[in-house]
Amino acid sequence: MKVKITAFGIAKDIVGGKHLELEVNGQELSLVRKDLISQFPDFEKLASLKFAVNTNYVDDSYQLNENDEVVLIPPVSGG
């Protein structure tokens, strides 16, 4: 399935833009992580990489739905 991805912070620099589309072979979010790392090995250097869907943190076992927007959350540093 086609997955829409939005990137913030250093993730935006790594993928080279705020928005990205990825074609993954299945519904589990873990596939998105795998594909991202293989396309952009710099993700492996981050202290962490979390995902959010619909403004909620989700873990890698999350099953993607059509039209889900996956947001890449590199280590936060507010405050």
Place this chain on the structure above:
Amino acid sequence: MKVKITAFGIAKDIVGGKHLELEVNGQELSLVRKDLISQFPDFEKLASLKFAVNTNYVDDSYQLNENDEVVLIPPVSGG
């Protein structure tokens, strides 16, 4: 010796004024405490009664000097 005493807070209400002179038979501050309590038994009802001389807390073994001004410090409640 004659001791000049200044009272604050509830101590002022107990002695009936801000200033007081006490004639004590010796130099130790403990005598002042004893005399105050016998003249004004309400001091015994306080949670504590401290003394200051020259803007410093002193304990009951303090030896009074001529012209010392003893300040009565009932329980503080700033803030």
Place this chain on the structure above:
Amino acid sequence: MEKIYITSDRLSSQACIDLVSDNGSGGLVVFIGNVRNKTKDKAVQYLDFESYEPMALKEMQKIADEAVSRWNLHDMVIHHRVGKVPIGEEAVIIACSSPHRKESFAACEFAIDTLKETVPIWKKEVFEDGEVWVSAHP
């Protein structure tokens, strides 16, 4: 003004204090996170904050709700600035009030600690010779 608020304008401590003030709440604690002029002895020119705003607001609200209920606060406000923030200006202000001070201190410290762990806001330190996304790398 909103209690949970993200803005590119300058933050106001007084506005935050006014929002949590209450005649029954004697203990008010405010945390102000200002932009420092250096990090590990390297001179910083300014910070640049980016937020995933709808989620950041939601996570900030969660922190305030948890703090209010856990410490029985009267209220808590969290204001965060985004965009370029010059040295010495406020990046974040958290204020809370409760009848007694101990609860306000504990809740305010919890809130800033948690904000730094969960709220999707990112800061870039800008130096004369480059820039760094803070905390990105181990």
Place this chain on the structure above:
Amino acid sequence: MEKIYITSDRLSSQACIDLVSDNGSGGLVVFIGNVRNKTKDKAVQYLDFESYEPMALKEMQKIADEAVSRWNLHDMVIHHRVGKVPIGEEAVIIACSSPHRKESFAACEFAIDTLKETVPIWKKEVFEDGEVWVSAHP
């Protein structure tokens, strides 16, 4: 404005914040003790504070000095109001700043805890039907 200050005028949080702000100190904590409208469910009309001023200033300065040295603060200010203070207004404001927030929280809480134990200031709660010197009796 003085850093250690006793006044019968209204206190200002912003003045205290400005006094401790510093470009190298990112973590600023402020405690504001406001006059509450009740004590143990009894309605308070106002508070009346009395201080033994020269000694109170000296004890407040000791607290600030100890806090600055123990937690390596940039600075601490303590402003206390005396005389009649209406409901909702500030009786005391303590502000401090340090490079990191943990120190500022600990120092600010230490300062207000210690002030309430050592500084010769007394407050009288004034009710509709009488008045009470706070903490005087066990």
